[in-house]
Amino acid sequence: MAQGEAATSPSGDVAIVGIGATPYYARGDSYPQTTLELAGKAILAACEDAGISVTQIDGFAYYSGAGAGYGETFDTATFMETLGIPEVTFSAALTSGGGGSAGSIGLARAAILAGDATFVVTVMALQQHKQRLGTIFGAAALSPQNSFLMPSGLVGPGHLMSVLARRHMHLYGTRREAFAEIAISTRENARNRPKAQQREPLTLDDYFNARMIAEPLCLFDFCLETDGAVAVITTDVDRARDLRHPPVKVIAAAHGGRREWGRAFAWYGMPDPHFAASGHAPVAEHLYRKAGVGPADIDVALIYDHFAPMVLMQLEDYGFCAKGEGGPFVESGAIRYEGGTIPVNTHGGQLSEAYIIGMTQVMEAVEQIRGVATNQVPGAELALATGGPATLPVSGLIVGPDR
């Protein structure tokens, strides 16, 4: 299905070798486990999956400023102390928030290619016992910068992004039916996933009868509130070939973005057409160029789905359809696992499976390339995973088989 030149890309020289996760819990239900405990369990599971000892880990590549759901932070030294990791030679994080999830694998790659580390772990854990992510901005400390935003009552990320969705509807005639199709198709993909938090069928009636949270967004446009953790281990391809699973090569990773997007919905200064967008267009361009492929070569797209309309805008920014045509594209059934042209979020996404700030997208990309996904895209050779549209950097990742 994909093009051969991707596998010979000069950047395809590190591979993801281990993935691990805790069970996914409803918000707060993982208590009294701690965030550190959840993260540790995911790291140990990823080591087990790779077939390495946790003592072989010598690098940490985080995102979200090493923040666990923005309310807490990770500390490499604490992981070393609790898991018995003897020495670390790389420890760094991408700045800002969930935009960096996919790109953190690029950070791991940079460490490995520089010779700074051999087994690099990327981990995210969320435990929302104390603070819900859904109202995190309303609970944020006051600053001169956010004093221009917080009085508006846009207390959570969904509230903030509803304003972008509204502009997209205005400019391009996008309908709520398109957002509904994203929620419904994602739910379909979760239905046979034992770990998924939401597995009941979702109908158009359910969608249109749902509670509006921040119009035009309703309950089903919002991702789940999850407790849990996911970890991923990256190493060089030579080492990867000796491990438990066939290597899943990092074909390309990119993070960044342009000033016109900038702080995005923490700012709202974006001019058209950047306002009703995802901020990913420049990252997509770099990613495809580095990979030597285009959107038509991608076999499965794992698109960061914190909010349904942002999936639509990323599909545009990654070139699966033209800018402004995301609505009709999605409504045509194009993103369905069954019968679609580009299956999206085959794992049930953050809308229906679990929300671990983008890491389930990375994990599903790995499973698709290993050929072991629950909703396997036959012969998938290139999987795209994206980070969350948010304050820069945003990021993308393309993985493929080792050949």
Add this chain to the structure above:
Amino acid sequence: MNGTRATTLSPESIRITTDAWTEPYWEAAKEERLVTPRCSECGAFRFPPTPFCPECRSQEIDWVELGNGTVFSYSVVRGLPGQRDLLLVPVVVAFADAPGVHVVSNLVDVDPDDVHIEMPVTVAFVEIADGWKLPVFRSPEPG
């Protein structure tokens, strides 16, 4: 929902803080003037106020009073956790005479069903915590 008028968060709960670059904005709001920085060198607008002009890096600014704006985009929030009856229309307002400036606040005293993108709005002020005033927006037509 008809007949329900949009408001702000409870005014006494709204707090702001300032730094050297943003304080003139809030001081002007206390005097019921909505202002934005314009670069004294190249004339570019920026918002919110920041230490440098992103076009020419000058630090010299003139504070320009903003006139009427239009709705660039908005949301409608019917209730927040713990505040079930709250009705908010958070709004991003653009200004024809200040290209690039987007002010985020609330559209008040409107029926959400009457709000639309490109609708003209005029500024008003609400007293908030610590003696500050918050610029908000309303429809210029009597509602």
